Amino acid sequence: MCKNDLNKSIILCGVGGQGTILASRLIATAAMDKDIPIRTAETIGMAQRGGSVFSHLRLGEGTNSPLMGKGEADLIIGFEPGETVRQLPFLKKGGAVVVSSRPVMPVSAMIGKASYDAAQMIEYLKANVTRLTIVDADRAAADLGSAKTLNVVLLGAALRSGELGLDEADLENAIREKVPEKFLELNKKALAWSR
Amino acid sequence: MHKEFLMGNEAIALGALAAGVNLVAGYPGTPSTEVLETIAKRNPGNVYVEWSINEKAGMEVAAGAAYTGARALVTMKQVGLNVASDPLMSLEYIGVKGGMVVLVADDPGPISSQTEQDTRTFGMFSKVPVFDPASVAEAYEMIQEAFEFSSKYKTPVFFRATTRVDHGYEAVEVKDPEEYYVNSYEGFVKDPSRWVIFPRLSVKNHALIEKRNAELKDVFSSYPRNQIVAEPGTAAKPEGAQAQRACRIGIATQGVNFMYTLDSLRGRNVRVLRVATPFPFPEKLALEFMEGLDEVLCIEELDPVIERALTYVCGKYGLSVKIRGKLTGDIPLSGENSMEIVDKAITAFTGEQGERPEQMPDALPQPPALPVRPPVLCAGCPHRASFYAVKCAMKGLKTIYCGDIGCYTLGNAAPLDMCDTCLCMGAGIGIAQGVMHMEPDTKCFAFVGDSTFFASGITGTVNAFYNQADMTLVVLDNSTTAMTGHQPHPGTGRTVMGQAVEKVSIERVLRAIGLTVVETVDPLDHKLSVETVKRVAAEPGVKAIIFRSPCIAVTKPKGRSGVDAAKCIACGKCIRELGCPAIILDSDGKKAKIDTSLCTGCTLCEQICPVKAISGGAKNDTAAGTDPGKGGCHV
Ligand code: SF4
Ligand code: SF4
Numbered sequence: 001m002c003k004n005d006l007n008k009s010i011i012l013c014g015v016g017g018q019g020t021i022l023a024s025r026l027i028a029t030a031a032m033d034k035d036i037p038i039r040t041a042e043t044i045g046m047a048q049r050g051g052s053v054f055s056h057l058r059l060g061e062g063t064n065s066p067l068m069g070k071g072e073a074d075l076i077i078g079f080e081p082g083e084t085v086r087q088l089p090f091l092k093k094g095g096a097v098v099v100s101s102r103p104v105m106p107v108s109a110m111i112g113k114a115s116y117d118a119a120q121m122i123e124y125l126k127a128n129v130t131r132l133t134i135v136d137a138d139r140a141a142a143d144l145g146s147a148k149t150l151n152v153v154l155l156g157a158a159l160r161s162g163e164l165g166l167d168e169a170d171l172e173n174a175i176r177e178k179v180p181e182k183f184l185e186l187n188k189k190a191l192a193w194s195r
Numbered sequence: 196m197h198k199e200f201l202m203g204n205e206a207i208a209l210g211a212l213a214a215g216v217n218l219v220a221g222y223p224g225t226p227s228t229e230v231l232e233t234i235a236k237r238n239p240g241n242v243y244v245e246w247s248i249n250e251k252a253g254m255e256v257a258a259g260a261a262y263t264g265a266r267a268l269v270t271m272k273q274v275g276l277n278v279a280s281d282p283l284m285s286l287e288y289i290g291v292k293g294g295m296v297v298l299v300a301d302d303p304g305p306i307s308s309q310t311e312q313d314t315r316t317f318g319m320f321s322k323v324p325v326f327d328p329a330s331v332a333e334a335y336e337m338i339q340e341a342f343e344f345s346s347k348y349k350t351p352v353f354f355r356a357t358t359r360v361d362h363g364y365e366a367v368e369v370k371d372p373e374e375y376y377v378n379s380y381e382g383f384v385k386d387p388s389r390w391v392i393f394p395r396l397s398v399k400n401h402a403l404i405e406k407r408n409a410e411l412k413d414v415f416s417s418y419p420r421n422q423i424v425a426e427p428g429t430a431a432k433p434e435g436a437q438a439q440r441a442c443r444i445g446i447a448t449q450g451v452n453f454m455y456t457l458d459s460l461r462g463r464n465v466r467v468l469r470v471a472t473p474f475p476f477p478e479k480l481a482l483e484f485m486e487g488l489d490e491v492l493c494i495e496e497l498d499p500v501i502e503r504a505l506t507y508v509c510g511k512y513g514l515s516v517k518i519r520g521k522l523t524g525d526i527p528l529s530g531e532n533s534m535e536i537v538d539k540a541i542t543a544f545t546g547e548q549g550e551r552p553e554q555m556p557d558a559l560p561q562p563p564a565l566p567v568r569p570p571v572l573c574a575g576c577p578h579r580a581s582f583y584a585v586k587c588a589m590k591g592l593k594t595i596y597c598g599d600i601g602c603y604t605l606g607n608a609a610p611l612d613m614c615d616t617c618l619c620m621g622a623g624i625g626i627a628q629g630v631m632h633m634e635p636d637t638k639c640f641a642f643v644g645d646s647t648f649f650a651s652g653i654t655g656t657v658n659a660f661y662n663q664a665d666m667t668l669v670v671l672d673n674s675t676t677a678m679t680g681h682q683p684h685p686g687t688g689r690t691v692m693g694q695a696v697e698k699v700s701i702e703r704v705l706r707a708i709g710l711t712v713v714e715t716v717d718p719l720d721h722k723l724s725v726e727t728v729k730r731v732a733a734e735p736g737v738k739a740i741i742f743r744s745p746c747i748a749v750t751k752p753k754g755r756s757g758v759d760a761a762k763c764i765a766c767g768k769c770i771r772e773l774g775c776p777a778i779i780l781d782s783d784g785k786k787a788k789i790d791t792s793l794c795t796g797c798t799l800c801e802q803i804c805p806v807k808a809i810s811g812g813a814k815n816d817t818a819a820g821t822d823p824g825k826g827g828c829h830v
Pocket of ligand 1: 797798
């Protein structure tokens with residue numbers, strides 16, 4: 001693919017501590033290695049303490065801003081159902097969504113100050129997104145023997161949505177660059193899990 | 196040259212290294228922290244780097260270096276500049292011999308700050324020139340230019356970036372270390388007529404500063420980053436004067452808003468002025484920009500700096516151009532701008548819809564209630580245990596809990612509810628005194644982290660002791676500056692250069708002030724902590740408790756706790772009282788369950804469960820009196 005043809009806007013979202021930043025770094029590394037221009041904006045700081053977090057990624061030329069506007073994302077990679085619903089207005093018509101089914105309960109819901117029904121969120125996504133991939137995070141964790149690779153499992157699913165603008169080999173290389181040797185095999189399996 | 200994928204702050208740091216910076220000082224604070232950290236990491240070996248104890252100290256250290264002819268950089272967030280403003284205001288009158296860049300990270304939103312102050316306005320107030328980058332890649336180049344300007348005009352300059360530049364990432368072409376500029380310097384040369392600030396010198400230099408800044412208006416008018424972009428929205432660009440005449444409206448913008456503007460134009464025909472040096476304002480360029488225009492919309496964040504400057508230019512030159520922006524209600528006065536805000540403002544201003552991408556139907560159905568996720572103290576955070584101990588000990592008494600800046604500000608959230616006030620670094624100690632003098636029957640507590648204690652807690656404590664206050668100082672010592680990413684400080688026994696140094700003991704500092712009751716306790720020992728708080732708070736005068744237990748981010752968990760479902764009576768106490776994010780409801784929706792991927796085994800919940808249903812944890816035994824660490828910071 002000629003690099004100039006590629007123009008992708010991607011959002012990663014979830015809850016602070018879920019590994020969205022590493023996933024965004026992996027995509028960026030893969031893009032850099034292919035000489036695709038890449039720009040990102042991340043949530044860093046207080047929100048990382050269990051708050052809502054998002055990364056905006058722009059691959060390719062043709063845009064200037066690191067943040068995108070509503071209706072501009074080709075792909076949303078959601079680490080958490082409610083957070084994915086929160087970002088949905090950014091999705092382009094016909095864009096793809098990859099979402100983990102596993103909710104992260106906010107403390108406010110635990111102490112009874114708010115309610116949160118994740119199943120409702122998934123239903124909402126099903127009703128409003130045509131190209132939706134739901135990743136069963138619990139089953140992935142059981143198969144892989146680790147819950148820590150959720151970010152790479154989601155990247156694998158994103159790859160297969162066709163909206164990432166990268167292929168599996170690109171991401172494997174990026175993982176090799178960014179992830180410690182001993183976790184390499186596990187992460188490769190995680191990347192392939194949704195196949 | 197080589198290419199790297201860099202965070203804005205990393206790009207700024209590498210740019211400073213490329214400019215031959217000799218000394219870097221600073222105090223951590225989001226979104227500025229990574230600049231100094233990157234300098235320390237990528238130090239070619241000849242740069243002196245320090246985390247200063249606060250921004251004022253850092254500013255003075257940098258000024259001293261610049262007096263010798265060295266190039267110095269000092270880094271801070273915008274509220275840190277308030278702390279450093281005393282030396283800076285005077286330094287502008289004295290000037291520097293080498294080069295000095297004051298890096299200030301502004302935080303529109305604010306995303307993690309107390310104020311939405313604008314360093315561009317501070318530039319005008321202090322008469323210090325300001326550089327305002329628009330992207331990560333540009334920031335790399337621009338900080339090198341800022342050093343050039345500073346060295347040439349012998350003045351400190353502001354390099355102020357905002358969160359989207361500081362924390363954005365981009366692939367940037369950077370120099371290899373062999374290509375770095377080498378700044379060799381002469382050393383300090385004694386000259387009282389230059390370095391000693393007396394009224395006579397001040398009035399003389401004041402005149403010179405005003406003259407120089409007037410000149411800089413012209414110099415900056417031809418600085419290429421201040422630029423007019425003729426009709427960037429249209430595909431075929433008409434050339435030169437003709438294009439300028441065709442267009443009767445313009446947008447003046449800055450920083451990341453310039454990028455938002457370019458991306459939002461989508462075919463709409465306007466002339467754009469990008470202001471890279473808001474002070475001194477490039478007046479000539481602005482005049483050229485406004486030539487033939489009827490109206491200008493100013494798109495900026497924080498203060499209406501460009502809007503005021505253009506309004507002034509119109510008044511000065513008698514132009515009848517209508518200037519719009521924040522002051523006319525066209526741009527929000529507070530908060531961070533977004534692509535939507537900019538796009539909407541441009542639509543209203545031009546009366547034209549841009550070519551839109553095909554969007555999701557605007558009317559997505561109303562989603563189900565979304566979870567609110569305020570940031571919370573981490574699972575196993577020792578601050579939770581400290582707050583809970585004080586809360587239990589003071590139950591039923593009239594109290595005020597004055598908080599401070601750091602992770603522990605999060606103690607305000609339910610269910611702890613242990614932060615009644617929070618103002619700025621170190622302020623809790625003074626506020627507790629003021630309340631106490633007016634309400635002697637209130638038990639007044641001030642909570643302060645260890646880094647905050649060193650940064651600005653000591654003077655307040657001396658004030659309390661000298662002026663006979665009655666209050667309890669609680670130092671939350673967690674062995675790291677958690678909120679900004681684990682920086683060392685005087686209590687940790689190491690420097691950012693990795694040197695092992697003598698630790699400054701908080702206990703000894705407090706005793707040296709004159710406090711006789713200074714007790715150190717492990718907050719994860721709940722019973723002992725409650726007893727200690729009760730005993731100490733009952734003493735007269737100023738007394739202190741030091742809760743010492745390391746941040747979970749700098750220790751490895753020794754065990755994980757679990758709930759024995761057979762024993763749990765579903766009383767909900769652990770969930771209701773602690774708010775630890777690791778404790779969740781079991782699938783039955785009644786009994787407690789622990790998420791082992793989050794639990795650190797701190798044992799706090801084990802100690803409060805009435806039926807001992809929780810076990811398996813193993814707390815960190817940082818026995819009282821060992822390993823003092825860091826804790827507070829400008830978040
Ligand atoms: S032991 Fe209890 S309070 Fe401590 S981290 Fe685990 S669940 Fe939370
Ligand atoms: S405090 Fe003990 S008994 Fe009560 S809900 Fe928690 S684990 Fe169960």
